Amino acid sequence: MGSDLFLSYSRADRPLAEQFVKTAVARGVNVWYDEDIEGGRDWRERIVAALGSAKALVILFSEHSNDSRQLIKELAVADNMQKQVIPVLISNCEPKGPYLYELASRNWIPIYPNPESKLAWLIDKLVTEQGPRSVGEPRGVGLLSAIPAHSDNHSRLPLRRYDFYVLVPILVGGFLVSLLSAGDNRDWGLGISAIVSFIYMIVFAVRNARSNRSVFSGRSFLCYFVLLVIGVSPALVNGGSAAFGGLIVLSLIIAVIANVVQVFLRRIFQLNVFRSRIKKPLAT
Numbered sequence: 001m002g003s004d005l006f007l008s009y010s011r012a013d014r015p016l017a018e019q020f021v022k023t024a025v026a027r028g029v030n031v032w033y034d035e036d037i038e039g040g041r042d043w044r045e046r047i048v049a050a051l052g053s054a055k056a057l058v059i060l061f062s063e064h065s066n067d068s069r070q071l072i073k074e075l076a077v078a079d080n081m082q083k084q085v086i087p088v089l090i091s092n093c094e095p096k097g098p099y100l101y102e103l104a105s106r107n108w109i110p111i112y113p114n115p116e117s118k119l120a121w122l123i124d125k126l127v128t129e130q131g132p133r134s135v136g137e138p139r140g141v142g143l144l145s146a147i148p149a150h151s152d153n154h155s156r157l158p159l160r161r162y163d164f165y166v167l168v169p170i171l172v173g174g175f176l177v178s179l180l181s182a183g184d185n186r187d188w189g190l191g192i193s194a195i196v197s198f199i200y201m202i203v204f205a206v207r208n209a210r211s212n213r214s215v216f217s218g219r220s221f222l223c224y225f226v227l228l229v230i231g232v233s234p235a236l237v238n239g240g241s242a243a244f245g246g247l248i249v250l251s252l253i254i255a256v257i258a259n260v261v262q263v264f265l266r267r268i269f270q271l272n273v274f275r276s277r278i279k280k281p282l283a284t
Contacts, residue, residue, distance in 0.1 A: 024123050
């Protein structure tokens with residue numbers, strides 16, 4: 001029989017985890033945690049099986065959790081299985097690194113200070129009766145209906161339909177100005193296209209950061225690079241293939257820089273999301 005909850009925690013927080021399990025058992029809630037790994041059995045295999053049969057992954061998150069490599073593995077498995085992930089903040093801290101990326105937008109439940117005194121409230125919050133049960137039938141995890149599963153809401157590209165209404169006329173117009181103008185007036189076409197491309201690159205960086213894309217996103221880099229190459233395409237008219245080749249190299253460098261900037265913006269946005277969520281715990 002599967003468990004209601006899979007409990008993840010840092011070793012430093014084991015006393016609280018054991019209290020959580022005792023409180024849950026007293027309320028008829030089945031919780032799996034690493035104490036249940038049988039001797040001689042592969043612990044990785046057991047953890048994957050336990051996550052697969054659990055209704056949700058509950059994380060007791062503290063400052064010690066940021067140093068836990070095991071937690072990030074369990075998160076990856078839970079996401080792959082499309083399990084609900086419910087982070088419970090047990091101390092005044094913030095997720096960092098991969099944990100900020102994975103957990104910031106979840107529905108956090110803060111129970112600090114004195115998390116020990118709030119465990120009964122937490123269990124009641126996580127689990128509710130769902131009508132009569134037959135003998136041996138586990139309680140349903142009622143909070144799951146209120147907490148959406150974490151999903152990758154990234155659009156394939158940070159372009160919106162209205163962006164084409166802005167970009168296409170300006171970029172095509174810039175190219176035509178370079179093509180049809182004479183002398184120094186050709187530079188106006190290149191200047192307009194390059195400036196608009198650079199501005200939109202910043203817009204893309206903000207959108208990618210808000211959607212929690214990492215610096216390693218190939219789609220993000222491709223957007224930056226293609227946009228910049230299109231923006232400097234009037235150079236084909238102005239200076240020929242040699243000048244255009246140089247601008248492509250410059251576009252490549254700027255696209256890399258934009259991806260790095262995106263990762264710093266992402267951290268700022270995700271911290272703001274996390275802080276807003278812990279200020280608004282789920283209603284009692």
